[in-house]
Structures are given as C-alpha cells and as structure tokens.
Amino acid sequence: MVGIEFEDIVMSEMEVQNFFLEYLRKQGFIVCTQCDREDIPAYCKICPFNKEGYRGNRYGVDIIGRKGDRCLIMELKGSKYKNSASYGVDFLTLLGQILLNMKKIDSEEVTYAIGLPYHKYYRTNLERFAKSEAVEKLGIHLKLIIKKEGKADVILVE
Numbered sequence: 001m002v003g004i005e006f007e008d009i010v011m012s013e014m015e016v017q018n019f020f021l022e023y024l025r026k027q028g029f030i031v032c033t034q035c036d037r038e039d040i041p042a043y044c045k046i047c048p049f050n051k052e053g054y055r056g057n058r059y060g061v062d063i064i065g066r067k068g069d070r071c072l073i074m075e076l077k078g079s080k081y082k083n084s085a086s087y088g089v090d091f092l093t094l095l096g097q098i099l100l101n102m103k104k105i106d107s108e109e110v111t112y113a114i115g116l117p118y119h120k121y122y123r124t125n126l127e128r129f130a131k132s133e134a135v136e137k138l139g140i141h142l143k144l145i146i147k148k149e150g151k152a153d154v155i156l157v158e
Helices: 013-026 042-047 048-052 085-100 120-131 132-136
Strands: 062-067 068-076 110-117 140-148 151-157
Touching: 013 062, 013 068, 013 110, 013 140, 013 151, 068 085, 068 120, 085 110, 085 140, 120 140, 120 151
Parallel strands: 068 110, 110 140
Antiparallel strands: 062 068, 140 151
C-alpha cells in the first residue's frame, strides 16, 4: 500500500453496504437481507446463515454472504465524516467488531473481512493493517472500494 494513491471516495456506511451487497451478488454470493427487518420472517429459522450462529445487520455483523459451503462475514464503515479523527476511531472500531464476531478461526468455510471506501484519512491504518502479523494469522481480509477508470471497483488488500 505504501506509495499507492487512489482517489478519495466519500460514502456513508449505508452506501458502502449497498455497494457491497451488489458487488457480492455479482460474485455469486447469496446475501442475507432479512435480519435488518422488524418483522423477521418465520422461514429465517431455517436460514442457512443461522447454522453458524451469525445474524445480520441490527443483530450483529453488517453483511453475511454464502457461496456454496463458504460463508463471508463482513463489517463495514463509510467515509462521510466531519473531522479526520473519526476515520482512525472508526477503523479501530471496525477491527474490534470483526474480532468480536470471529466464531471460527482457521476455518476454510468462514472468511472474515472488513470493507470500506478508500480515503486518505484511512491510509495510515490501511498500511498498518497490511503489515500486521496478527491480522494475517487471524485471516482477516480487507476489501477496499477504489475508483478505477472513473468507476468504483474493489481490491483485496493483503
């Protein structure tokens, strides 16, 4: 990440969530969208996501996706803040949220990821994340929204 510059992307957390929902569906994931409803349908009791004990949105993680036997657990943050200090606090909050939702470590079935739009105020924490041995050992992925040729795209930061 050092030396790589992208255009700042300003998005609310809801815009980030909608972006990743669409992105993951295009990647072939089935994404849970029921758990953010007040009236959770009765058929959710047999939901494949419940098997792992995860609940989406207001009950826990921001996005739960399934593709075959794989389960993707994502925590998200936006980049629409009034002051630069909020970026550092929210990045650390994001890491804390994904850590607290890690129920299976060293599982090939479950992937944990954080997702956010690129913004220069996240850069220091992004570089620290990319170099962290703890993050690497825990297998936490970073999906970063960038602008590429004028269009939003996703890169995996490793």
